[in-house]
Amino acid sequence: MRIGTTLTNYTINKQKGIQGASGTFTGLLNDIAVACKRIADLVNKGDLVGVLGAAESENVQGEQQKKLDVISNELMIEALQHNGHIAGLASEEMDDIHQLPDHCQRGNYLVLCDPLDGSSNIDVNVSVGTIFSILKAPDGVRNPTQADFLKPGTAQVAAGYCLYGPATILVLTTGDGVSMFTLNRDFGEFLLTRENVRIPEETAEFAINMSNRRHWEPPVERYIAECLAGKEGQRGKDFNMRWVASMVAEVHRILTRGGIFMYPGDAKLSAAGKAGKLRLMYEANPMAMIVEQAGGAATTGRQRILELEPQEIHQRVPVILGSRAEVERVTSYHGE
Ligand SMILES: O=P(O)(O)OC[C@H]1O[C@](O)(COP(=O)(O)O)[C@@H](O)[C@@H]1O
Ligand SMILES: [Mg+2]
Numbered sequence: 001m002r003i004g005t006t007l008t009n010y011t012i013n014k015q016k017g018i019q020g021a022s023g024t025f026t027g028l029l030n031d032i033a034v035a036c037k038r039i040a041d042l043v044n045k046g047d048l049v050g051v052l053g054a055a056e057s058e059n060v061q062g063e064q065q066k067k068l069d070v071i072s073n074e075l076m077i078e079a080l081q082h083n084g085h086i087a088g089l090a091s092e093e094m095d096d097i098h099q100l101p102d103h104c105q106r107g108n109y110l111v112l113c114d115p116l117d118g119s120s121n122i123d124v125n126v127s128v129g130t131i132f133s134i135l136k137a138p139d140g141v142r143n144p145t146q147a148d149f150l151k152p153g154t155a156q157v158a159a160g161y162c163l164y165g166p167a168t169i170l171v172l173t174t175g176d177g178v179s180m181f182t183l184n185r186d187f188g189e190f191l192l193t194r195e196n197v198r199i200p201e202e203t204a205e206f207a208i209n210m211s212n213r214r215h216w217e218p219p220v221e222r223y224i225a226e227c228l229a230g231k232e233g234q235r236g237k238d239f240n241m242r243w244v245a246s247m248v249a250e251v252h253r254i255l256t257r258g259g260i261f262m263y264p265g266d267a268k269l270s271a272a273g274k275a276g277k278l279r280l281m282y283e284a285n286p287m288a289m290i291v292e293q294a295g296g297a298a299t300t301g302r303q304r305i306l307e308l309e310p311q312e313i314h315q316r317v318p319v320i321l322g323s324r325a326e327v328e329r330v331t332s333y334h335g336e
């Protein structure tokens with residue numbers, strides 16, 4: 001499609017070839033874009049509008065919420081519930097799924113989201129983002145249950161994220177490649193800036209929180225040790241390391257110049273009863289779909305993320321994603 005096409009026209013064009021398309025999907029993406037623009041505006045204004053700092057609450061996972069976590073969640077609900085495009089919404093910030101008020105018309109999609117990813121970076125003015133995953137709702141459902149949301153990542157009809165960085169960029173896949181749209185703040189439109197994004201197969205850049213090293217499993221320890229050994233080691237090349245602590249920013253870097261991102265399971269997490277840190281339904285599944293659609297790979301080290309059968313809505317999983325050859329290497333170490 002023509003570079004500079006608006007997100008709305010891009011979606012309308014994509015839907016044209018689909019028999020029975022009613023415009024609901026275009027409407028839904030527009031709703032998400034509206035929420036993202038409003039969040040971007042607040043992130044951009046920061047202290048000017050008093051949105052930085054902690055909220056006086058914890059989310060269902062016992063994490064201290066930031067004011068912007070709570071506000072972003074409310075903006076997602078507000079943008080999505082009134083327009084008849086969704087039947088329900090689940091979010092990292094809500095204990096249970098959000099049921100639409102009775103008077104709201106229902107649509108045939110379910111949305112799962114991480115309204116603000118990288119919360120620890122808000123107060124220090126480093127990039128954060130919004131991640132979303134879209135599923136088909138069961139026909140005619142009015143008040144979907146958790147079971148309706150618990151579908152493997154392969155069932156996603158679309159996934160994306162919006163990165164609030166120096167530029168605000170919305171990245172989208174509807175299952176046939178990955179496109180990027182940059183927000184033109186002058187007139188408030190997301191415009192197509194890159195199509196058919198491909199992740200380079202090989203890379204010499206890894207992202208992992210090194211402070212967890214003493215808790216890692218042997219396959220992860222081995223992979224990173226080999227990277228750190230550089231030119232003199234068995235990989236025969238020097239590696240660079242990055243850790244932003246916003247998954248959106250790490251994935252965006254990988255889509256742009258390749259690399260591998262890992263938040264593996266480790267002994268500390270399992271002692272706390274957690275299989276991983278990142279959330280399957282709000283983070284791992286949508287990012288895995290985007291990365292695979294860009295030619296990369298995403299596994300837990302043992303299984304393809306998109307094939308995991310979710311057990312519960314806030315489930316956490318280990319995540320290894322990025323350039324295909326590197327992800328396959330770490331995954332093969334898990335099998336040895
Ligand atoms: O602080 P850590 O342990 O390095 O974790 C960073 C990871 O946690 C996350 O921030 C979790 O996202 P939330 O901010 O939505 O909770 C990821 O984006 C990031 O990769
Ligand atoms: Mg997150």
Ligand SMILES: [Mg+2]
Binds near residue numbers: 069092116118119
């Ligand atoms: Mg979050």
